[in-house]
Amino acid sequence: MIRDDALAQLPVRSVLPALGEALDGHGAAVLCAPPGTGKTTLVPLALAGLTGSGPVRRVLVAEPRRIAARAAARRMAWLLGEEVGGKVGFTVRGERRAGPSTVVEVVTTGVLLQRLQRDPELAGVDVVVLDECHERHLDADTAAAFLLDVRAALRPELRLVAASATTDAEGWARLLGGAPVVEAAGVSHPVEVVWAPPERAIRPPHGMRVDPALLEHVAAVVRRALREREGDVLCFLPGVGEIGRVAGLLGGAPGGAEVLQVHGRAPAAVQDAVLAGGTGTRRVVLATSVAESSLTVPGVRVVVDAGLAREPRMDHARGLSALTTVRASRASGRQRAGRAGREAPGAVYRCWTEADETRLPAFPAAEITVADLTAFALQAACWGDPDATGLALLDAPPAGALAAARSVLTATGAVDADGRPTDRGRRMARLGVHPRLARALLDGAREVGARRAAEVVALLSEEPPREYGDDLAAAWRSARRGNDAYGARWRAEARRLESALRSVSEEPAAATSRADTSGTGDSDDAVAGLIAALAFPERVARLRGGASYLMVSGTGAELGDGSRLRTAPWLAVAVADRPVAAASARVRLGAVIDEETARAAAGSLLDEGEEVRWSEERRDVVARRVARLGAVELTASVLNAPDRGLVRAALLEGLRREGPGLLRWGAEGSALRQRLAFLRRELGEPWPDVSDEALLARADEWLGVELDRARRRADLERLDAGAALERLLPWASGDAVRLAELAPERIEVPSGSRIRVDYGGEQPVLAVKLQELFGLHETPRVAGGRVPVLVHLLSPAGRPAAVTADLASFWRDGYRSVRAELRGRYPRHPWPEDPATATATRRANARR
Structure with a gap:
């Protein structure tokens, strides 16, 4: 039975007619509705015709997160008086609860992209709702661009709604071709803002690190809120680690309040319990930004906001992609505060000053502008637009980031030289993981079997808990025997990947046999190392002393104290980050490999040849025959007869690094240079510039003959720079002959x-x-x-x-x-009274 009383209380009901008219007239609309209005739950049901007498349409709702997708589906099913899987269902990675009677299906944006690639027409779907589009997740932006292509070329009747509580409504309206903007008024429960900054200075976040003093302060503010206010407390923290630390600090919360943790890794049962409401005991819900939108946590009257968020960042120079801690935007702050006023008047305690508020960014950074674009580039290539120039995007992808992504795809065989997807690339895209992991899954399965490859890739697709340690093989064993929430998700993802691998394999029967027989003699360490190296070949690293490694990308890497990976000759680094101002990356997860595996995985980076260069360490020319794996030197031998052109270039480089003082100038040469510098300063052209910079820039010209004969530093030190400098005199103009006259x-x-x-x-x-x-x-x-x-x-x-x-x-x-x-001091020398008429002399007077 439909819960009409609950539906009637949702404020968005008042704009449903306007939304229907916008879709009928334009086919697309932007819906702006504050938290708690029913934007995520009532609107899809109404568009599907499940709450009134309108025609029944099939509606697809795209959410940015799995937790939000499941919660939205459960809420809509509850409003209809049904169980999930009937008229309302959901599909997220590794889990599907939908059937033939499903009319409204909630999916993650990643699942929507997969469907669009398989079936661009979205056969049977009448309306697509892109929820929480203000968060600017890359998958959501990409899905919107693809859907606009579908409407323009294949299905003009497909209706599209971009929905959000806080967004750039005008920008989205322009993107949707001048679509109408429909605004719904929110529930008018006031939320009091309480500024609660720390009493002493807090170190700003960098990388994944958050000052422990801030977490202690947040815990203190939670206790204060429990004393001062009624109702449950929702506390926003940037990540799982910070949630765990604050939970520990709140072990003795006032009044015996129950402390719960909500994040993407939390068990589904815990997430459901939090969203289902309290049981009479006050609750403190510690959550990441997953609780900002699409979710109502019943009973919450107070929000404590630490003011931090995690955003992806890509270090293209080092090939390191990681989350980083940033100050949350003002838009996120409004979203978070709104959680306190969903059901009644509430309060938000902000752990920063009112003055700091004005310095916060207005909106979170669009993911497309800061993140790794490899997956996006493969999606665009498979869509038929390798350069993404034809896609309707609010923000264009940065050219450098897109080029870096293209290079990864080319190296893995996913695209050809023109950026078009290969058959292999299309199979990689259908696996539903990052292209790097797809490459490791496809190539690794041939070596170690589908099952073992899928299990390791599942570990890499969602980083294991920190308590599993930094050894990938050991983490694999922990996941296999663990009964925790991560272990359950890992097993489900491994099964999904194994099934997906078989579905895209060119030889399914052969792949099945390999899964049972191939690699049975390989240890866990060997398998984990191979898969990690295939996924991240540029992070293959060799020991260079202590716990320090050099990755083939040229970036240093350090292991933590007590790591069992220490002293391994070679590592495959799966997860690493580089703290601000640190010279080396920190290895978060890695596996032991041998040189053979390193060569096989990073074979495209193997280079053998002659190396003639100027060595900073030896301050001389070094000529060797070298085999390198990227930046890692494998073998080297002396080159007895190096190419003369390479030697010349190395000597020029040495001159540029050490300056003209490396040459032998002598008194005559130095004097000539000073005379020329004087004439250049006083007369200008055609007298040559003989400054260090100018001489180095023209070194090939004035040192030409001598450089051809030189072989090493000692030859440069013997070179008569003064004689060579005469080549720069203005002989062509004839002015050179006036040198002795002018200077x-x-x-x-x-x-x-x-x-x-x-x-x-x-x-x-x-x-x-x-x-x-x-x-x-x-x-x-x-x-x-x-x-x-x-x-x-x-x-x-x-x-x-x-x-x-x-x-x-x-x-x-x-x-x-x-x-x-x-004259008294030098009586033997002449001191005439009139020197102007005296005779000059260089001699003393004769003795008398």
């Missing part, structure tokens, strides 16, 4: 001496004994008379006596004081 190496003074000019400073310097300049009225000039030299007048002992750039002024004004000071 003379020496200047002849009245005594007849030829004195060297120092061009090393800002102004050329002529350092000469004072007596050798008697009779010289004008200061010598260079650069065609443009620049006077700075004359350093020296005492007879060669010590500075005066500095001037104006000799005439010095003879007139400065000479007397110098004469008075020095």
Whole structure:
């Protein structure tokens, strides 16, 4: 019996006529309805004609999470007075409860994508509802794009609803071709905001790490809420680990409140119990963001929000994909707060300041802009749009991320050089796992059998609990004998994968026989290592000392203290993350392998050949014959007759790294460089730039002949840089012959001496004994008379006596004081009263 009284209380009922008109007139609509209005439950039932006299239509509802899909189906079935599996059913990965009479089916967006690839027309489906589209999950965005293609090309009558509580309604309306926006008013239960920041500074989250002090504070706020407010408490935390820690801190919750945990890994029975309502005892429900939307937790009057969320991030440079902890958006905060006002007035305790609120992002980051796009790229390729340029998406995929994804698909044989899917790629897409795991399942089954390959891939598709340890083979054994919730999900997923593998196999009979006979002699360690290496070949790693490894991608990896994987010569790293500012990744899950397995799994990265390079460690040219697996060196031997071109390139690289000082300049060469630098500064072209940067950029030009003869660092150190530098003189313009005129190496003074000019400073310097300049009225000039030299007048002992750039002024004004000071000290040298008319000399007076 339909529960009309419950249906009548859902506010979204008032906009059902407007929604029907929008779909009749346009075929698509955007539905904005706050939490608790019945958007997820009443709307699909109404569209299916199950709550009134309208025609019966088959409705497909897509939810971003399995827990939400199951909960929505159960709620709708309850409203109809039925069990799930009748008119309302659901399908999630590994579980299906639907039958011939099912009219409304709730599926995850991943399941919807699989169906669209198998049956683009969605035969028999009349309406598709994309629920919680504001969360911008990649599968949901992709499904929306595919559905718009289906409406445009195959089924214009297919109706599409994009539904959310908080979203970019205008953006979705544009995406749906100018679809009408239908807005429903929410339940007007007020929610009081209580700002409850920590008293002392909290370290910001990085990677998967959350400051333990914040978790202690959250637990304290939960206790405070239990004392100050009535009703159950729903506490939002970023992940399973944080939920477990806060649960431990709340062991003695006030009033004997029951502490429950809700997350994607929680057993279905626990999830059902939480969503079914309380039993009279106050409850504290610790939840991840799965409880933000599509779910009503009965009895909740208080929300405690830690203000954090987990989002996927892809480090394309290192090939590491992982979840990271971020500040939750303002939209998520509104969604979370709304849980407290679903049934009655409530309160939300926010564990940050009101000022911090203004600095939060408005919406969560669209997954397509930050995540690994390998699965998306394969979906797009199988859909017929390898570049995704024809897909209607709110955000275009970043070009770099899409290129990185394409390279993975090409390496695994999923797409050809043009990005089109191969037969193998289409089989991989139908397996319902990440393309990397699909590759490992297909190729691993040939080696170890379908069953064992499926079991290990099931472990990799949902990371085992941390208490299973970091050894993949040991985790496999734990899952086999475990009776926990993870073990049950793992067994179901392994069975699904084995069945899927047989369904896509080109030789099902042969695959079945291999499942029973192949690999029976291989140990768990060997099988786990092979599958992990096939899935993540660039993470194959070799020991380089202690607990430190080098992955073939070039990234370092470290094992945790006490890991039984330590000292293994080779590892297949299945799960790793790299903390902020850390040089190496941390291995979360890995398996022992041998070099043969490493070579087989990462064979596309194997390279053998001659290596001639400049070694930073040896500061010299190194010439070897090397075999490498990516960044990991396997074997090396000395190369006695390396290619001369490669040697030349290595020497140039050495020069670029160490600078021109690596060459032998000598006094003459350094002087020539200074003279040229002076002329470049004063006259510009055609005089060459001889700065370090310019010389290194033109090294191939002015060192050409000498470089051809050089073989090692010692040859460069013997190279006469000054002689080579003359090649840069402006010979073509004829100006080179004026070098001695414009920047003379020496200047002849009245005594007849030829004195060297120092061009090393800002102004050329002529350092000469004072007596050798008697009779010289004008200061010598260079650069065609443009620049006077700075004359350093020296005492007879060669010590500075005066500095001037104006000799005439010095003879007139400065000479007397110098004469008075020095002639007593140097009586054997001439000190005439009128130096301008005296005869210059470099000799002392004869003794009397």
